[in-house]
Amino acid sequence: EIVMTQSPATLSVSPGEGVTLSCRASQSVGNNLAWYRQKPGQAPRLLIYAASARAIGIPARFSGSGSGTDFTLTISSLQSEDFAVYYCQQHNIWPLTFGGGTKVEIK
Amino acid sequence: QVQLQESGPGLVKPSETLSLTCSVSAVSVSISTDYWSWVRQPPGKELEWLGYIHKNGDSNYNPSLKSRVTISLDTSKNQFSLKLSSVTVADTAVYYCAADSAPNRYFHWGQGTRVTVSS
Numbered sequence: 391e392i393v394m395t396q397s398p399a400t401l402s403v404s405p406g407e408g409v410t411l412s413c414r415a416s417q418s419v420g421n422n423l424a425w426y427r428q429k430p431g432q433a434p435r436l437l438i439y440a441a442s443a444r445a446i447g448i449p450a451r452f453s454g455s456g457s458g459t460d461f462t463l464t465i466s467s468l469q470s471e472d473f474a475v476y477y478c479q480q481h482n483i484w485p486l487t488f489g490g491g492t493k494v495e496i497k
Numbered sequence: 498q499v500q501l502q503e504s505g506p507g508l509v510k511p512s513e514t515l516s517l518t519c520s521v522s523a524v525s526v527s528i529s530t531d532y533w534s535w536v537r538q539p540p541g542k543e544l545e546w547l548g549y550i551h552k553n554g555d556s557n558y559n560p561s562l563k564s565r566v567t568i569s570l571d572t573s574k575n576q577f578s579l580k581l582s583s584v585t586v587a588d589t590a591v592y593y594c595a596a597d598s599a600p601n602r603y604f605h606w607g608q609g610t611r612v613t614v615s616s
Contacts, residue, residue, distance in 0.1 A: 391561075422601070424602050426544075426603075432608075433593055433595075433606035433607065433608055433609050434544065434593075434603070434606060435606070436597075436602060436603060436604045439602050445604060446604070477543060477544060479544070479602070481599075481601035481602050482601075484557060484601075485546055485559045485560060485561065486546040486601055487546070488543045488544040488545070488546075489543060490542075490543045491543055
């Protein structure tokens with residue numbers, strides 16, 4: 391199965407600042423990569439799919455890029471609700487697999 | 498807007514079968530073209546895809562679970578279910594039901610239900 395590796399494990403950021411999260415696949419997944427945000431005690435929320443397409447209702451401050459094995463999620467200006475854990479997920483090859491997550495915490 | 502709600506026992510004994518139900522609101526599972534999925538998250542670990550089912554009979558399961566997992570659709574009750582047999586402590590997790598128009602991503606989620614495997 392494809393192993394997804396996210397870095398860094400934790401990011402400390404001030405509100406209003408921008409941040410870039412990384413995700414690497416153990417083999418090419420094309421552009422079949424999704425990003426989710428999970429707040430404590432809540433279900434994940436789909437942010438990005440197909441590497442760069444924003445899901446319905448997701449604000450423009452979220453953007454995704456990359457293809458093949460290397461992907462990034464950029465949040466241009468962190469809001470209070472953005473301090474959470476972010477997971478990437480490849481949706482190219484079964485079984486679908488998720489990364490270990492990056493926690494974005496308040497600095 | 499599809500709404501999902503998981504239900505089932507919070508405690509299951511080792512070697513028994515874990516059974517969970519996901520009640521669907523706002524759409525009919527017999528009409529919707531969505532794929533109905535289960536995802537779990539062990540304590541402190543990443544998400545794990547378990548499987549999906551579609552009203553046309555299409556289904557797919559995570560091979561790591563071998564033949565222990567079954568997902569079924571109950572159109573009369575507008576719900577879908579997960580059965581995981583021969584559970585061990587490694588199956589302790591928060592279990593989520595999810596749905597999307599594609600089988601390989603998840604836009605709609607239930608709130609999740611915590612299941613502990615313990616004697």
